[in-house]
Structure formats: structure tokens, C-alpha cells
Amino acid sequence: MSRAEVQLPVADAAAKIAERRADFPALHQEVNGCPLAYLDNAASAQQPLAVIDTIANYQRRDHANVHRGVHTLSQRATEAYEGSRDKLRDFIGAQSRSEIVLTSGTTESINLVAQSFVRPRAGAGDKILITYLEHHANIVPWQIVCEQTGAELTVAPIDDRGQVDLERLYAMMTEDVRMLAVGHVSNALGTINPVEDITAVARDRDIPVLIDGAQATPHMQVDVSDLGCDFYAFSGHKMFGPTGTGVLYGREALLEAMPPYQGGGDMILEVRFDKTTYNELPYKFEAGTPNIAGVVGLGAAVDYLGEVGMENIGAYEQELLAYMTRRLSEIDGIRLYGTAERKASVQSFLLDDIHPHDLGTIVDHKGVAVRSGHHCAMPVMQHFCIPGTLRASLAFYNNHADVDRLVEALLAAKALFA
Amino acid sequence: MNAAPEAQSLRDLYRELVMDHARNPRNFGKLEASTHSAEGINPLCGDKLILYLDVGADDRVRAASFEGTGCVISLASASLLTETVVGMRSTNAARYFDVLRSRLSKAPGGTEPVIDLGKLQALEGVREYPSRVKCATLPWHTLGAALSCSDTPATTE
Incomplete structure (x- = not known):
């Protein structure tokens, strides 16, 4: 030194x-004959060798389907996959691994909440509140729910520095709002929203809050318990992991009460033609064979970020x-x-x-x-x-x-x- | 354009004629007497243009104009289009696009019909830039939509 x-x-x-x-x-x-300067990380970040090697080793040695076999490879795959879930729980400070739903990314996470949480609760006369800063993934799923339920999408304005007008936002948080969905960090402008303050106001008014954290997890320590949000969505590929991976954090009591988003294998306990019993959390929301290699790689990315x-x-x-x-x-x-x-x-x-x-x-x-x-x-x-x-x-x-x-x-x- | 030490392909993309049409687009603005019009959208960048045509009873394009925002390539392409299609039969204009598109999308092969593209050849520089081909073809997609009287905006997708 x-x-x-x-x-x-x-x-x-x-x-x-x-x-x-x-x-x-x-x-x-x-x-083009010049050393690469990669400055498009908000679109997708590059992956460290630790992630690349972890995925390759998994594919070479451990791959099998998860939660299905008694054989050794299936157990290895399940351990690696579920190990990533534990790492992700610690990464965002969730209380329980039941609260970590593995998805294909932020977009799927938000659509899941829109369809399974908001859709059954919203109707004509209700509102879904977002801000002008949102990425299309935090706009269009709500527009779809509004079409389905007759609820109205309301949008809090921003100022010319690209900051949410908090006074207007708080004024718009009325008792007919069934969901407040707000980005943690703006992908287009970089604005960090004061999500702790926003969720505190929302909790006072019993408004559920979803935070789109896709652009936050690569840059800052996120703790969902401190934030006090009901849902937090983020993507693997923005935080040096593979594409096609992501997380929906949801408060256990809410997830418990929500109907499944998709039906299929792995999300059931028992299937009978007269009645199917759904699996426990978080598997109720993970229908079909997941992106096992990707999730294993995402676990390596979380480890890597922990080291840095x-x-x-x-x-x-x-x-x-x-x-x-x-x-x-x-x-x-x-x-x-x-x-x-x-x-x-x-x-x-x-x-x-x-x-x-x-x-x-x-x-x-x-x-x-x-x-x-x-x-x-x-x-x-x-x-x-x-x-x-x-x-x-x-x-x-x-x-x-x-x-x-x-x-x-x-x-x-x-x-x-x- | 400054022809300093830039790559040849970049000079090919931003040729003088292209830069001139982008800076001073011909036939820019609404055509009041239009018989056909359509909106074109490039979802990649959000650029929008509206193309206006005045097609006579003999099926020949009497006048063409456009308005909207765009990059150098799409503005130049739209400007060149409005000059090129005047006097053409509308059916020929559509066929012309097929030739142009194949000329812009890949290196010229032996099987293409031999058509002199005239000034439009200036757009051939996009061949080296697959992500920019759509910028050049957007006005032509819009032309197709206008001639077919489509109500939905044309896109490059």
C-alpha cells in the first residue's frame, strides 16, 4: 500500500x-477498434466471472429439475436454487424466505401484483396511483388492471429537475387509492425517490405500496423492513446477474391472501379434478420449471456484491x-x-x-x-x-x-x- | 460535414446529400390538399412522422409532404421520399420501396431487379448499421400505410 x-x-x-x-x-x-467503455448499465449490467463460472459449473455438473427428484443431481439443483433464495432474502432484509418469490424479472413481479393483489380489490371509483417517472413496466400493468376493473390510473407530476412533486403525490394519496406503485430510482433520470417517506405516509393512510427497485439494487443497500413497503420488485440482470431472473418481495400476510398468478407444476400440493390445493409460499407463485441456472447465477451475483x-x-x-x-x-x-x-x-x-x-x-x-x-x-x-x-x-x-x-x-x- | 479522420462507414452513413436533406428537409409541413395521409412511429426511439400525399385520378402522386421529428437518417429519407414519389403511380411507389428495402438491408446481390434509385442511393450507408435501417425505412412504411388508407399508425416493426 x-x-x-x-x-x-x-x-x-x-x-x-x-x-x-x-x-x-x-x-x-x-x-470498432477502440477499447470498450460500457456505459449502458441501467439497461443491463455485465456479469463477473464469479457469476459466469457458477452458471457454467451448475450446467456442467449439477443440473436437474428442482423440488422433484430424490436423486443426487435434483437435490444439488434444489439446494443451489433455494440457497439463492436465502441469499436474496438477506440481500434485501426480508423477514422470511416465504416472502421471496422468484420471477423472470421486475416486469413479471409487477404484473403478478397487478393481477393477483390489485385486480381482485379494485373496481370502478377506485384509483391506482403512480408517478410521471415510472418505467413502462410500472405503468402498463396498471393500465391493464384499470381496463379490467374500471379503476382509474392517476399520475403524480414531477418537477423540471426530475423529482416527484411530493406535495401533489401526498394530496393524491386518498382513501380510494388501491395501490401506490413508485420507482425507487428512475431509470431515465437517475432520481432517487424518498421511498421511506412515501411509504410512511402510505401506511398512515392504509394504502398498499409497491416499489419498483430495478434501478436501486445495483447501486445501494436496500432493506425492505426499513422501507416498510408491501411489495418490492427487482431484476437480476441489472445487478450483475443473468437475464430472466428477478424477485418479488411481498409481505407474507399479503402473499398468503393472494390467489396464484399462474397455474402449473410446482405451485400445487395436490391436484384433483374436484379441487386442487395450492402449495405453500413462496411456491404458490412459482408455476412451472423455473430459470434454475439463472437463479443460481443470481445467487453468485449477490455473493459478489456482498464482497464488494x-x-x-x-x-x-x-x-x-x-x-x-x-x-x-x-x-x-x-x-x-x-x-x-x-x-x-x-x-x-x-x-x-x-x-x-x-x-x-x-x-x-x-x-x-x-x-x-x-x-x-x-x-x-x-x-x-x-x-x-x-x-x-x-x-x-x-x-x-x-x-x-x-x-x-x-x-x-x-x-x-x- | 467534416470529413476529418472518421471511419469510412460513418462518412458513408452521413453523406453530404443526406446531411443536406436532414438540415433542410424538402416538402416539410402539412399538405392541405392531401388525398392520403398516415402516421409512422419508430417504437425504438419514439420518433413520429406524418406523411401527406395528393394522388390524382390517374393514380399518379401529384404532391407529397411530411412533418415530424427524427434523426438525420429518417428526416433525410422522408425528405428524399417526398421528392422521389411525385409523378409515380402509387402501385409503383410501393414496389420501389421493396427494392429500396432490400438494397438497404444487405450487400447488393446479383438477383435484385436493376432499378436506379437515384438520390436515394445516398441512404445506402445504413447497410453497415443494422440498427439504423429502420430509421431509413420508416417513411416508406408510412407511405405504404398512407396508400392503403390504413388507420393504424405504420411502424418499423
Whole structure:
């Protein structure tokens, strides 16, 4: 350890995090003749070797169906799969493994709550409340329930920094609201919503709360017991795990009272033509053979994040976000969207009058991967009266050099269209 | 356009003619005397355009215009479309799109009909950019929707 590192513990932690970049094979390649700068983590994050190897080893050695066989491989597969459930319970501070429903991702988790929890409880005259910040996955499932039940979707506005107008939100939390569904972190703008405060108000008014945590779990320690929410949904692939995996956390009493979402194998205790008895929690909500390898890989991702430390990740990313915001702000003609007081490491922007698709193509030529478009959050774009943005979203394996490469690429685009 | 040290494929994509049509789109705005119109949406980026046509009794396109927002490629393609289809029979315009689409989607093969695409050849740079082909074809999908009097917006999907 060098003297400078001893004197600067923050830099020390940063240096240790920077070493983690080596764990991600996909980051070490050239794209269009340039080293890859992967800044599209809010869309999907890369996976560390620990995850890749865990999945490969499972496929090579342990694969069988879960909960079905007495044979050795089935037991190994079941242990690995259920082991991941325990890790996920600890990861978000749930009380019980019964509260961890394994799904294909946030989208399925939200649809499950919409259909099994809200649909039987909502009718004409009732409301489902969301905000302008939501991802389409936290909008469309509620629109479907509204069509089915006659309930009305109401939407709390945001301000020009991309923050939910809390006064308006609280005013809209009336006794006819059957569900408040709100994102923890905005995927398009990075805004961190004060979900603790929001759930506290909702509990006072007996309004059930679902939090879309897809963009929160990669960046911060989440504790559902502290948050006090009824449901919390998140995805594996945003937090360095495989696609097709995700979690619905639900309070046990609520899950217990809900009808199954899908029927099939594994979710039953006994099937008879006169009456089928459903399985206990959480299996009641896990019909069919699940994504076993994916869930096993997600368990490895949780272990990995535990080693890196969510606090270290948060501190490192905040420094990197501040650097990116400063560097981007220095570019003449840049317009930043999403300037909330509390933000995760995401920045949306536009440059001059260059369309985000053209910008995206040009920066890709420099090996820089960013998302261009509406980011599955069209209402956010409508708020700002723009068709889309370019979005750079950072993970803990990104560094100052990645940000510098983005800035260089943007300057090249500017020159090209000058 | 600055022809500095950028990759050849990028220069091919953003050719001068394309940049010119994107910056100064021809026939931009609503066509008051239109007989046909349709909306086109690219769900990938949310871009929207509306295409207006005035088709005469002889089935020939007398005038065309468009309005909307888009990237360089989609704006240039829409602008070039409005210049290209004037004077064409509507059935020919649809066939023209088939040729254009195959020309934009892959390297030219020997089996395609030989049709001079004229200025539209300037769009051929998208061949190297599969994710951008839809930007170039959106106005043409919209043309198809307009000519078939479809009520549902055209998309690139």
C-alpha cells in the first residue's frame, strides 16, 4: 500500500473498487477498434466471472429439475436454487424466505401484483396511483388492471429537475387509492425517490405500496423492513446477474391472501379434478420449471456484491457521477436531463440539436456504449417535450477514463455535425 | 460535414446529400390538399412522422409532404421520399420501396431487379448499421400505410 493510499482512505477504497474491473471479461474488448467503455448499465449490467463460472459449473455438473427428484443431481439443483433464495432474502432484509418469490424479472413481479393483489380489490371509483417517472413496466400493468376493473390510473407530476412533486403525490394519496406503485430510482433520470417517506405516509393512510427497485439494487443497500413497503420488485440482470431472473418481495400476510398468478407444476400440493390445493409460499407463485441456472447465477451475483460492499459501491459511484456531471457540463451545447438532489449514477442529456440516435451511432464508433431513445419511460420524455435522450449509466466497474472517452466521443460528434 | 479522420462507414452513413436533406428537409409541413395521409412511429426511439400525399385520378402522386421529428437518417429519407414519389403511380411507389428495402438491408446481390434509385442511393450507408435501417425505412412504411388508407399508425416493426 502506498503512502498516498494510507493518507486517503477514500482513494484506497476507490482503488480497490477499480481492481474489480478485472473481474468482468466483457469489459476487456475492443469495439470498432477502440477499447470498450460500457456505459449502458441501467439497461443491463455485465456479469463477473464469479457469476459466469457458477452458471457454467451448475450446467456442467449439477443440473436437474428442482423440488422433484430424490436423486443426487435434483437435490444439488434444489439446494443451489433455494440457497439463492436465502441469499436474496438477506440481500434485501426480508423477514422470511416465504416472502421471496422468484420471477423472470421486475416486469413479471409487477404484473403478478397487478393481477393477483390489485385486480381482485379494485373496481370502478377506485384509483391506482403512480408517478410521471415510472418505467413502462410500472405503468402498463396498471393500465391493464384499470381496463379490467374500471379503476382509474392517476399520475403524480414531477418537477423540471426530475423529482416527484411530493406535495401533489401526498394530496393524491386518498382513501380510494388501491395501490401506490413508485420507482425507487428512475431509470431515465437517475432520481432517487424518498421511498421511506412515501411509504410512511402510505401506511398512515392504509394504502398498499409497491416499489419498483430495478434501478436501486445495483447501486445501494436496500432493506425492505426499513422501507416498510408491501411489495418490492427487482431484476437480476441489472445487478450483475443473468437475464430472466428477478424477485418479488411481498409481505407474507399479503402473499398468503393472494390467489396464484399462474397455474402449473410446482405451485400445487395436490391436484384433483374436484379441487386442487395450492402449495405453500413462496411456491404458490412459482408455476412451472423455473430459470434454475439463472437463479443460481443470481445467487453468485449477490455473493459478489456482498464482497464488494454496497456502501463502497455507493460511495465510489457518487464520486464518479460527480465527475461525469462536471465533464458533461463543460461541453458547449449540452443539456442535462435529471438533475435531482439525490441521484444514482445515471445521466440523461442531449447535445446541440443532434438526434439521440445519431449521437448513439457516432459514440459507438468510439467504442462507447450508451443508450439512446426514450428508455422505456416515454412520459418522462413527454414531460420535457423531447423524443428521447442519450443516457450514460455507470456501474462500479466504470472509471474516469470511461467518462473521458464518452466526452471525447461527444466532442467528435459535435465536430461531425458542426 | 467534416470529413476529418472518421471511419469510412460513418462518412458513408452521413453523406453530404443526406446531411443536406436532414438540415433542410424538402416538402416539410402539412399538405392541405392531401388525398392520403398516415402516421409512422419508430417504437425504438419514439420518433413520429406524418406523411401527406395528393394522388390524382390517374393514380399518379401529384404532391407529397411530411412533418415530424427524427434523426438525420429518417428526416433525410422522408425528405428524399417526398421528392422521389411525385409523378409515380402509387402501385409503383410501393414496389420501389421493396427494392429500396432490400438494397438497404444487405450487400447488393446479383438477383435484385436493376432499378436506379437515384438520390436515394445516398441512404445506402445504413447497410453497415443494422440498427439504423429502420430509421431509413420508416417513411416508406408510412407511405405504404398512407396508400392503403390504413388507420393504424405504420411502424418499423
